[in-house]
Amino acid sequence: MSGVLTRYAYLGPAGTFAEQALRLVPGAADAELLPMVTVPEALGAVRDGRADAALVPLENSVEGAVPPTLDGLVRGDLLMINREVLLPVTFNLYAAPGADIGSLKTVASHPHGLAQCQGWLRENVPGAELVASPSTADAAEGVLRGDWDGAVCAPVAGQRHQLAELAVNVADNASAVTRFVLVTRPGRPPAPTGADVTSLVAFIAHDRTGALLEVLTEFAVRGINLTRIESRPTKERMGRYCFFLDCDGHIEDARVGEALMGLRRVCADVRFLGSYPRAGADHEGDGRAEPSDDDFADAAAWLERVRAGEV
């Protein structure tokens, strides 16, 4: 990533959580914001140069991974994650001004929104039909259009259209957080900060016994903490998966670099997705001292001396 980013694509329309998250990226507020209808389109805009970066959701602490983002990162031209943004998710229920909750016959939201609020909706709007809309922002707009009566969406969307706020914080799990990632065309990763994440995709060789165990061992033997493992089908056939892995550390760290080389040797393929600062204090270490780069540098210097016969 080099130069100034001036055009940011994001999962639109305006008023989604993605826009809220994007406003947390330094510099984005002054840049050109390009709402996109789908994650593949947002990623495509970066790939074809219409945008410098795209902010897309990667996972949610309640709903889990966002498959279109994973699939969009693993196929097509290589992209690189430069930053992550953690956004607490707040869903409110909005309707046309004057409406009350008992009158709602249809309530729309993005399927994830419906899923995260289904307990509340079943209890508080028991008779309403639930409608899947392409985005939470579209759910709000649909109220304006008269497509449905109510919308479960981000506060920013309801407020933008001056809808009536019938209920706040209607998610079943109040502490839900969405993790967004800022994606660019590939380049040199941002400099290590000492608290970084490295993301990659490992395609294991299916004709080798215990291939996934081998992959995890490449990290364990070097004292690297894996923070996430997510399988996705390779779409070739049932039973074939690739693995999205996040680990502590930066590709510039000796231990991470060595582990990546190990993966490169034992895997059918490896796609590096980026090294970037870990957001928030939400990550808990496992209480074990990880080997420092000093340990690796000491070992490398020792090897150099021994190889040269200088003891």
Place this chain on the structure above:
Amino acid sequence: MSGVLTRYAYLGPAGTFAEQALRLVPGAADAELLPMVTVPEALGAVRDGRADAALVPLENSVEGAVPPTLDGLVRGDLLMINREVLLPVTFNLYAAPGADIGSLKTVASHPHGLAQCQGWLRENVPGAELVASPSTADAAEGVLRGDWDGAVCAPVAGQRHQLAELAVNVADNASAVTRFVLVTRPGRPPAPTGADVTSLVAFIAHDRTGALLEVLTEFAVRGINLTRIESRPTKERMGRYCFFLDCDGHIEDARVGEALMGLRRVCADVRFLGSYPRAGADHEGDGRAEPSDDDFADAAAWLERVRAGEV
């Protein structure tokens, strides 16, 4: 699972792929079929006794895991998988009689259907708005209701409503397969067949280093082939996951029983989801001879002799 199953819940409405899959279950054709609106409702019907079993989708070879099924199996009263059904997925495009493809302004399908056909739709119905419907069957009914112009759904749904078949096999990936599982209240698993799957959920202890590696080692050390690993958030906080694991073998197999005991010891919790016959020939072994139960029986008999001092 004991006794005859007479009432089957499934992810409805009538006309979905789930119904097609259910018709492949021996005995189901003569039983009472109960279409349910959501996966949680189908599972709930089994839990509260309204149904004897539920057929729900677990994963798709293109779209990956079905989160509501995973979340529904891991929470609430224990349920047990008794059977798996692999169904090749065929999507056709239907519309009202007399319509032609150029006239479609809106096309609906379940979000998975839209995802799996998005390439074809973008190319062949470029101007149409894509609408997310709660099911592919509902997409077909919506055409009848006049809610939208076209529906991407299973052949059985289009035919049921005598819609016009505008295109067949419109999925981007023609070989997509959905894996359904038949779920009952817990009981003694079906007898081993020699080609079985065991499914479980492992909750790893997050304060122990390398806990996932330990879990995989419990299988590897006993020569058991893991065929699937799927993480899901525990919903407590970002970065906490549980792991859905499928392995070759049956809980009655000595090697699988011993591995399960090992998991029970090293994991914070283990939920056994069932042992059942592997469907189809779609599974490929890794070419390694797995230890047989004879090997385990021989070792146990030897231990008995040695402990008793009879050599």
Place this chain on the structure above:
Amino acid sequence: MSGVLTRYAYLGPAGTFAEQALRLVPGAADAELLPMVTVPEALGAVRDGRADAALVPLENSVEGAVPPTLDGLVRGDLLMINREVLLPVTFNLYAAPGADIGSLKTVASHPHGLAQCQGWLRENVPGAELVASPSTADAAEGVLRGDWDGAVCAPVAGQRHQLAELAVNVADNASAVTRFVLVTRPGRPPAPTGADVTSLVAFIAHDRTGALLEVLTEFAVRGINLTRIESRPTKERMGRYCFFLDCDGHIEDARVGEALMGLRRVCADVRFLGSYPRAGADHEGDGRAEPSDDDFADAAAWLERVRAGEV
């Protein structure tokens, strides 16, 4: 091991460290003691019934393993270790009455004795020729016979022959300890005490990759602490070894029994050498809580319930 042991073979002649160690075995003082010339003869006396037990040295904290004992345990009819005895080794220098240290031209000891005292001898008896005798007791007797001038041996041997004690504690490493084991014909091992050792020999399959790693993993996966690993050639050809392993725990412990069954499956052969109380407080644990038998019993009960469908 059953019944009362009345005849004990040991590595003689009378006056060796083995006799000193044997006197620490409860009941041995009142039994018939049979000094044997070599370790193979002592073991042979047990095998052919001339003795009920044999006390032989297994390892020394300075000199390491005692190969004839290892080789004698791994070949021939199975024998079983019932007890270990740790004996601090004290070497003194003896000569004929009236001799002084400057007059010694030849000094004899068992090769291990010469090895353990070589620094002291080189410094304090620099001109003396060092002679290898079959035992330290024979070294003392040789002084009487006039075969050599001095003997490095156990106090009990010098005192028995009323030799002159020219120096005490002449070992280079004052804290040397020899570990003896009491060996019988096979039978039911002594009951667990809560602080036991299990000894065995593993013959790894040489055509399998990482076979030794597999062996160690069988212990590690069950939380069992290995306290000793010793390789010995199988004598078939250069590069073929078997492995003597000691671990914490008793064959009656669930975790040890399960690990032994695992070894039985992955190894070409396993020879169980015994489970017996750990002597002394010389063993340090690794500070990790080992899984208790309760953990194993809980896991087994859980498996039983799950298999039976009783949840």
Place this chain on the structure above:
Amino acid sequence: MSGVLTRYAYLGPAGTFAEQALRLVPGAADAELLPMVTVPEALGAVRDGRADAALVPLENSVEGAVPPTLDGLVRGDLLMINREVLLPVTFNLYAAPGADIGSLKTVASHPHGLAQCQGWLRENVPGAELVASPSTADAAEGVLRGDWDGAVCAPVAGQRHQLAELAVNVADNASAVTRFVLVTRPGRPPAPTGADVTSLVAFIAHDRTGALLEVLTEFAVRGINLTRIESRPTKERMGRYCFFLDCDGHIEDARVGEALMGLRRVCADVRFLGSYPRAGADHEGDGRAEPSDDDFADAAAWLERVRAGEV
């Protein structure tokens, strides 16, 4: 190792197997040969500059490791193995001219010689007393001196003193082989040949769980075949060992270098003992393709590109 070696120490006296082995080292025949009484003295001669190299026995396919060599390599100034020599061991029985086998009352040999021929001696010279001599060559000389009647030694020793050859090939195990190593002061190891051995000593950290398993994993994860593992007491206290390891490959190989760095990080200490050509065809691989240096170079180049953002 640099320059021409002109003075070779070896485990003497002249006429031992070590001399026979030394004559197999290119250039040694024309050099100054310095027989030493013990292994520590031979190694000391290299350390203090009296010799350029020492040939000492490391292990025997029947008797196992040679403890004084291991202990001499692990303590004191660092030494380096530059070559290994495999010597088939042939023991003959010699006596004074005119003697016959029935008249032998005492037969001498080095304890290893007695051990390797004990079955034959017991059967063929049943009444003779067996005497431990400091070397097999000394056993031959002792016949000349009149110290004993017979000597079990190398042909070269019997022939040197024109003794009568009473029996040939009297070892119980006819195929015994001794592995000698040529040791120098440290320097740059000899260049890789493609079939090399690397020897080292690992001191594991005793307060870390599973430390030996970690050590073996450092090799396994990089596809390196371990050919020998030998424990020796550290002499601090009972139960503390260090591990002598031999593996396939050369320290200049990327995979071996990386494994050594890994050991350096996880072990309390590592002593590199040398990389040198593997002697003979006596080594059997495990049939697995080891990763080549090309695999490592490819992975390193890939990492370089990814780090630089050049994809």
